[in-house]
Amino acid sequence: MSAAADAPKSGFAMPRARAVKLTRWAIIAGAALFLEIYGRFFADPAFMQPVSAVLKALIHPILSDPRILQALGLTIFEIGAAYGLSIVFGSLIGVAIGSANLPRKSLYPVILLLYAIPQVSLMPLVVLIFGLGPAAKIFFGFSHGIFPIIVNTVSGMRNSNELFLRAAGSMGASRAQIIRHVLFPNMVPSFFVGLRLAMTLTLLGVILAELYVSTGGIGYFTRLYAESYNPAPLFALTGVLAAIALAFNGLVRIAERRLTPGLRAAPAVKTPKGNNPEGTAL
Amino acid sequence: MKSENAAQRIIQFAFIALAGGAWYWATAAGKISPLFLPRPESVWNAFNRLLTLGQFWPPVRITLLTIAQAYAIAALCGILAGYLVTRSKFATEAVEPIIAGLFTIPITLFFPMFILFFGIGTGSKIAYGAVYGFFPIALSAIAGLGHVDERYLRAAQTMGASRLETFRHVLLPYAFPVILTGLRIGFFICFASVLGGETLSSVSGVGRNIALAAELMEPARMYAWIAFVILTAVSLNMLVTALENHAARRAGRS
Numbered sequence: 372m373s374a375a376a377d378a379p380k381s382g383f384a385m386p387r388a389r390a391v392k393l394t395r396w397a398i399i400a401g402a403a404l405f406l407e408i409y410g411r412f413f414a415d416p417a418f419m420q421p422v423s424a425v426l427k428a429l430i431h432p433i434l435s436d437p438r439i440l441q442a443l444g445l446t447i448f449e450i451g452a453a454y455g456l457s458i459v460f461g462s463l464i465g466v467a468i469g470s471a472n473l474p475r476k477s478l479y480p481v482i483l484l485l486y487a488i489p490q491v492s493l494m495p496l497v498v499l500i501f502g503l504g505p506a507a508k509i510f511f512g513f514s515h516g517i518f519p520i521i522v523n524t525v526s527g528m529r530n531s532n533e534l535f536l537r538a539a540g541s542m543g544a545s546r547a548q549i550i551r552h553v554l555f556p557n558m559v560p561s562f563f564v565g566l567r568l569a570m571t572l573t574l575l576g577v578i579l580a581e582l583y584v585s586t587g588g589i590g591y592f593t594r595l596y597a598e599s600y601n602p603a604p605l606f607a608l609t610g611v612l613a614a615i616a617l618a619f620n621g622l623v624r625i626a627e628r629r630l631t632p633g634l635r636a637a638p639a640v641k642t643p644k645g646n647n648p649e650g651t652a653l
Numbered sequence: 654m655k656s657e658n659a660a661q662r663i664i665q666f667a668f669i670a671l672a673g674g675a676w677y678w679a680t681a682a683g684k685i686s687p688l689f690l691p692r693p694e695s696v697w698n699a700f701n702r703l704l705t706l707g708q709f710w711p712p713v714r715i716t717l718l719t720i721a722q723a724y725a726i727a728a729l730c731g732i733l734a735g736y737l738v739t740r741s742k743f744a745t746e747a748v749e750p751i752i753a754g755l756f757t758i759p760i761t762l763f764f765p766m767f768i769l770f771f772g773i774g775t776g777s778k779i780a781y782g783a784v785y786g787f788f789p790i791a792l793s794a795i796a797g798l799g800h801v802d803e804r805y806l807r808a809a810q811t812m813g814a815s816r817l818e819t820f821r822h823v824l825l826p827y828a829f830p831v832i833l834t835g836l837r838i839g840f841f842i843c844f845a846s847v848l849g850g851e852t853l854s855s856v857s858g859v860g861r862n863i864a865l866a867a868e869l870m871e872p873a874r875m876y877a878w879i880a881f882v883i884l885t886a887v888s889l890n891m892l893v894t895a896l897e898n899h900a901a902r903r904a905g906r907s
Contacts, residue, residue, distance in 0.1 A: 390743075394747040478668070480665065500689050612762050
């Protein structure tokens with residue numbers, strides 16, 4: 372926590388970090404081993420299959436069936452499209468609301484109110500309006516993802532230090548220059564918090580809609596496997612989707628590390644003990 | 654200052670009036686098919702019909718009970734896990750990233766498994782809501798309990814406090830604000846995931862009724878249910894915010 376306390380034992384920093392990492396992997400491996408043994412010897416095969424059977428199912432029905440591959444590809448496309456739309460419209464609306472006092476104070480509460488609505492209750496409506504195809508899923512992902520981006524853009528612009536603004540103003544910066552050189556760099560960290568949250572919620576929205584529409588896409592296959600008590604391909608498909616979700620989250624992390632002014636200057640390698648406190652923020 | 658406040662209120666009011674007016678105008682002029690957006694009065698009538706026919710309270714009761722059970726499990730397990738993990742710094746560093754990493758995967762993905770294991774009754778919704786609510790509560794409990802100042806702990810130890818006493822009088826008060834944030838996030842996640850679970854696959858509850866009304870092409874009834882859910886969530890949110898502001902003001906004064 373405090374640099375001063377850790378400084379004297381810096382010689383032990385590397386082995387300790389490695390031990391932490393090893394323990395972490397040991398826990399994961401232990402869980403996998405437990406599931407393998409439990410699935411193989413104790414569980415009812417209609418509900419639970421060992422990890423090895425799931426891996427076999429991953430190769431055979433999941434990754435070799437062109438219909439499933441197509442559904443997976445469509446899901447990736449939907450997530451990308453929904454996320455792209457969220458970023459474009461979220462940042463535009465966020466900048467429009469956050470740029471001046473009056474719209475911020477009057478419309479920001481409205482946005483927060485809309486953000487608090489449990490959107491799952493609107494899912495049947497979205498499907499009713501947009502149909503069973505990808506449009507409903509893209510819209511549902513978009514409507515989930517846009518709010519954290521708006522909220523964090525606005526709060527990022529608000530948090531700009533008054534002192535910087537006044538300094539820039541007294542040095543004769545124009546409004547455009549203030550936005551470009553003061554407001555914008557100041558907004559970046561908060562904006563990325565929004566981007567990360569938006570990715571989580573976009574994934575949630577797209578997957579919820581995918582599961583709800585069970586006549587095609589991923590939802591059809593998950594329902595098929597769950598209702599025919601065929602857990603191995605169900606687990607494998609879920610695993611693939613989880614990997615896709617992790618990959619999308621990883622992309623956002625990489626973009627954040629590359630593009631945030633403060634983080635770019637300090638490579639993570641210098642602090643082996645740091646286990647990224649940012650990771651805990653939802 | 655006063656006129657600025659008034660201007661904000663006017664803009665907010667205008668915004669809501671505009672949305673309501675657009676709804677009224679579009680449905681009255683027949684611009685939108687009533688299948689997608691029924692008239693406000695038919696939604697109101699549908700809501701009244703739900704009440705008079707006694708179709709309103711049974712699903713609400715089931716959903717509320719499901720949420721309460723799911724949330725109780727999530728809160729207990731989350732705080733317990735946070736406490737156990739933070740007993741050593743090593744365990745915190747090893748386990749916390751696993752929990753945080755799992756939480757970045759949308760747990761909705763695993764919903765078909767919950768159906769497989771627990772059936773389509775309330776059991777699967779309780780489990781799903783509990784697992785979804787567990788993560789934010791556990792993460793905040795780890796963040797809160799894991800960063801208690803060493804000196805307080807050592808002082809309590811020197812003065813001969815038992816484990817329970819240390820937890821009750823040192824750890825809990827110190828970590829409480831952080832845990833409270835997690836409990837709040839966890840509650841709304843629990844709320845939304847139980848509703849979502851009911852919408853996805855269920856035999857009863859509010860979410861099921863929304864999906865059923867959509868499947869039966871009864872938009873007025875669907876809108877009545879949706880309006881009920883939205884009003885409940887928004888008023889709960891406002892209540893929690895007001896309580897937090899009240900607590901913050903009291904803490905600031907004392």
